[in-house]
Amino acid sequence: xxxxxxxxxxxxxxxxxxxxxxxxxxxxxxxxxxxxxxxxxxxxxxxxxxxxxxxxxxxxxxxxxxxxxxxxxxxxxxxxxxxxxxxxxxxxxxxxxxxxxxxxxxxxxxxxxxxxxxxxxxxxxxxxxxxxxxxxxxxxxxxxxxxxxxxxxxxxxxxxxxxxxxxxxxxxxxxxxxxxxxxxxxxxxxxxxxxxxxxxxxxxxxxxxxxxxxxxxxxxxxxxxxxxxxxxxxxxxxxxx
Numbered sequence: 387x388x389x390x391x392x393x394x395x396x397x398x399x400x401x402x403x404x405x406x407x408x409x410x411x412x413x414x415x416x417x418x419x420x421x422x423x424x425x426x427x428x429x430x431x432x433x434x435x436x437x438x439x440x441x442x443x444x445x446x447x448x449x450x451x452x453x454x455x456x457x458x459x460x461x462x463x464x465x466x467x468x469x470x471x472x473x474x475x476x477x478x479x480x481x482x483x484x485x486x487x488x489x490x491x492x493x494x495x496x497x498x499x500x501x502x503x504x505x506x507x508x509x510x511x512x513x514x515x516x517x518x519x520x521x522x523x524x525x526x527x528x529x530x531x532x533x534x535x536x537x538x539x540x541x542x543x544x545x546x547x548x549x550x551x552x553x554x555x556x557x558x559x560x561x562x563x564x565x566x567x568x569x570x571x572x573x574x575x576x577x578x579x580x581x582x583x584x585x586x587x588x589x590x591x592x593x594x595x596x597x598x599x600x601x602x603x604x605x606x607x608x609x610x611x612x613x614x615x616x617x618x619x620x621x622x623x624x625x626x627x
Contacts (some may be wrong), residue, residue, distance in 0.1 A: 388601025390456075390551035393544050393573070393595040393611065395566040396432065396472065398464040399424040400589045408504045410562075411497035412470050421589065424620075425471035428590030431620040433475035436556055454555025455483050458547045460492040460562060468590060469560040491543035494562035495536045523579075533568050537578020540569025563587060570595065573611050574621045584616065591619035 399421030403410045417425065436455050455476060457612075459469035466486070473483050500508055509517045515528040523533055540561065548557045561569065563586040568578040570593050576583055587593055594615040599608055 389553055389597075390548035390555050390557040391597045392556040393548055394401040394432070394556060394592050395544075395564075395570060395587070395595070396428075396468065396558055396560045396592045397563055397587045397589060398460075398462075398468040398560065399428070401464055403502075404589060405502060408502060409497040409500040410510075411494055412500040413501050414462050414464075417467050421464065422467070422471075424590040425468045426475075428472070428620045429475040430473060431470070431481055432558075434590060436476065436558070437479040437481050452554040453481060455481050455558065456487070456547065456551045457483050457557065457558045457560065458487040458489050458492065458543070459560040460494070460565070461488045461490055462562070463491065465492070465560045465562065469558075472558065472560070481496055487547060489543045489547065491539040492559060492561040492565060495533070495564040495568070496531040497530070498525070498531075500525075500528055500530065518538070523582075529571070532579070533564075534579045535571030535575070536565055537568035540565050541572035544569065544573060566593060570613065570616075574613050575610065587617045588619060591617045592615065 399417045401415045401421055402418050403412065403413070403415045405418070457469050457473055459466050466488070469486050473486060476483050499512060499515075503511070503514070512528060515525045518527065519525045520532065524530060544557060544559045547559070551557050553598075559569075567584050567586045571580065571584055572578040573595060593613065595611045596614045597609055598612045599610055
């Protein structure tokens with residue numbers, strides 16, 4: 387049998403575009419020096435948590451194996467470098483993760499003509515589309531990828547990879563802020579178009595989903611993914627929290 391009992395969505399470390407408040411989208415911006423530091427420290431903290439195993443997610447959740455962890459990453463450099471930092475920390479703790487899988491479905495949301503620009507530049511060049519964005523979280527005119535599409539592709543990716551994880555293990559999906567927020571919503575059964583439902587995660591912070599139920603308890607007795615923690619990170623001196 388196979389199948390993960392836990393999915394961890396991990397956001398990449400800081401980039402210069404993050405600092406400058408520019409829309410990154412699918413532009414392949416690398417980590418900056420702080421981002422590399424975040425990836426190292428955050429990877430160390432998360433690796434220790436994953437290596438601990440044990441029961442998580444409440445009474446209806448199973449034990450999670452400390453020895454079975456798999457990692458899948460967005461192909462963008464900032465995400466892949468963050469995934470590699472985590473893999474090294476897990477290896478140092480004796481947890482073999484194997485080769486990091488790459489999946490384009492974990493790419494950041496595409497922001498169309500907004501990419502590479504900050505809000506002041508967008509307000510000057512595309513004021514009507516920015517107004518639409520602020521009011522709805524969508525802008526077809528600007529070529530922004532629909533939020534529902536983002537959430538569904540991320541959900542499909544993580545569930546596909548989770549199914550191939552050894553029974554009781556953990557899948558870590560290393561991705562991007564908007565993709566993670568929409569993917570979490572879609573995976574736990576919320577509408578990923580509801581852009582105010584779940585806040586985005588900070589750099590090298592993570593959200594943890596556990597597979598709960600399925601044993602006849604709870605409202606329906608059916609197994610489903612539950613949000614166990616959200617926007618969890620390492621030391622505040624590293625992340626500026």
